[in-house]
Amino acid sequence: MIGRLHVLTDAAGGPPALEAVRAALAGGAPVVQVRTKTGTDRQRYAFAREVVLLCRAAGAQCIVNDRVDLALAARADGTHIGADDLPVEVVRRIAGPAHLIGGTARDPERALALVAAGADYLGVGPAFATSTKDGLPDPIGPEGVAAVAEAVRVPVIAIGGVTAERVPLLRKAHGVAVVSAVSAADDPAAATKEILAALAGRS
Numbered sequence: 001m002i003g004r005l006h007v008l009t010d011a012a013g014g015p016p017a018l019e020a021v022r023a024a025l026a027g028g029a030p031v032v033q034v035r036t037k038t039g040t041d042r043q044r045y046a047f048a049r050e051v052v053l054l055c056r057a058a059g060a061q062c063i064v065n066d067r068v069d070l071a072l073a074a075r076a077d078g079t080h081i082g083a084d085d086l087p088v089e090v091v092r093r094i095a096g097p098a099h100l101i102g103g104t105a106r107d108p109e110r111a112l113a114l115v116a117a118g119a120d121y122l123g124v125g126p127a128f129a130t131s132t133k134d135g136l137p138d139p140i141g142p143e144g145v146a147a148v149a150e151a152v153r154v155p156v157i158a159i160g161g162v163t164a165e166r167v168p169l170l171r172k173a174h175g176v177a178v179v180s181a182v183s184a185a186d187d188p189a190a191a192t193k194e195i196l197a198a199l200a201g202r203s
């Protein structure tokens with residue numbers, strides 16, 4: 001089963017992003033997603049592999065965004081697949097049954113298609129407005145997240161503008177994914193703990 005808090009690395013990667021990963025793991029993050037958008041494949045592989053090793057030492061799961069080849073090369077636990085990446089059924093064929101596969105869904109229809117294709121969990125958003133990623137559609141709100149969660153049997157991870165204060169609004173989600181709430185925090189370990197406490201306090 002996928003963990004309830006996914007801490008996504010800052011897209012720039014490199015030593016500052018690794019520091020944030022160390023802090024998030026120290027704060028108890030159960031899942032780290034390697035989300036790099038720049039650099040050579042060699043650099044991206046090296047970064048992913050370092051994160052995998054840190055996660056392994058901390059007992060956390062490691063997911064690689066976009067690229068199943070990097071995920072397998074770095075021996076990550078899974079891959080998160082977006083609309084422009086290889087199709088989920090192809091990733092499943094390449095990666096095998098034990099590999100965790102997440103897919104991005106913004107509505108129940110897409111969510112059902114991703115699950116039918118073999119997704120183990122769904123990232124659903126943007127739950128709230130965010131400046132971390134350009135070109136996103138309007139926020140779907142907690143109601144949009146709930147509509148997807150009610151349509152599928154796999155865990156739904158809400159993403160986009162999620163903060164510890166907003167976690168109670170996302171009652172139907174299995175968990176949440178964050179970038180800035182941890183990586184831009186003054187104290188990323190404390191921020192991670194705060195989000196975990198908010199998740200634990202929902203039920």
Ligand SMILES: Cc1ncc(COP(=O)(O)OP(=O)(O)O)c(N)n1
Pocket residue numbers: 006033035065066080081082083102103104122123124133157159177
């Ligand atoms: C948990 C989770 N949910 C959604 C996303 C977004 O993925 P994607 O659509 O591939 O967009 P990028 O992150 O690649 O910009 C995610 N990464 N994680």
Ligand SMILES: Cc1nc(C(=O)O)sc1CCOP(=O)(O)O
Pocket residue numbers: 104124125126127129130131132133136159160161162177178179180181
């Ligand atoms: C990478 C990403 N994907 C989203 C989606 O809705 O698919 S929202 C998002 C950015 C999440 O960053 P923050 O926690 O700083 O808002």
Ligand SMILES: [Mg+2]
Pocket residue numbers: 065066080081082085
């Ligand atoms: Mg992606």
